Amino acid sequence: MHASDSKVTLRLMTERDLPMLHEWLNRPHIVEWWGGEDERPTLDEVLRHYMPRVLSEASVTAYIAMLGDEPIGYAQSYVALRSGDGWWADETDPGVRGIDQSLADPAQLNKGLGTMLVRALTSMLFSDPTVTKIQTDPAPHNHRAIRCYEKAGFVQQKVVTTPDGPAVYMVQTREAFERSCSAT
Incomplete structure (x- = not known):
């Protein structure tokens, strides 16, 4: 199936998806940006970390991106406020959501498709009237991700230091999202 044949949709991830997610998280094009070679997760680690119950306790919602009936990627959103472990300690707005995602197949x-995935995720998150802003934080040298976010309406704000190292802090506000929707 090609991008022009369908749109990207999101469904909640279930426990049945975890072996597939494990395999995806160990693909070289994902390992490069999610932890590196030394952090390749075992299946047990994926089961412990990505179990929907565990994620919900951390205010993370996990999704499987779909192109028609084909699972093509993983996405997650989280409440930035009090996300812990050194992440977004200065955030005071309970309406801010953070996002991360990856496409499973390097081909x-x-x-x-990444832009379609980010747009679908952004649209879904902004359908909740309490969400004020969506943020993301790609590595400064992940030019593909930065361009994808820009095409999906995100704006670079600054380079920040995260627990994972330097990142480009990018945001899309509700106002900018609504303006872009009314312009089309």
Whole structure:
């Protein structure tokens, strides 16, 4: 299936998805940006860390991105306020959500699917009237991700230091999202 054949949708991740997620998280194009070679997760680690119950306790919601009936990636959103472990300690707005995502198949990179995924996730999150802003934090040298976020309406704010190292802090506000929706 090609990007032009369908749109990217999101469904909640279930426990049945965890073996597939484990396999995805160990693919070289994902390992490069999610932890590196030394952090390749075992299946037991994925089961412990990504179990929907565990994620909900951390205010994280996990999704499987779908292109038609085909699972093509992973996405997650989280409440930035009090996310802990050194993340977003200065955040005071309970309406801010953070996002992360990845496409599973390296052959699907550079085809617009990442932008479609980010737009679907952003639209879904902003359907909740309490969400005020969505943020993300790609590595400064992850030019593909930065461009994807920009095409999806995110704006670079600054380089920040996170527990994972330097990151480009990018945001999309509700106002900018609504303006872009009314312009189309």
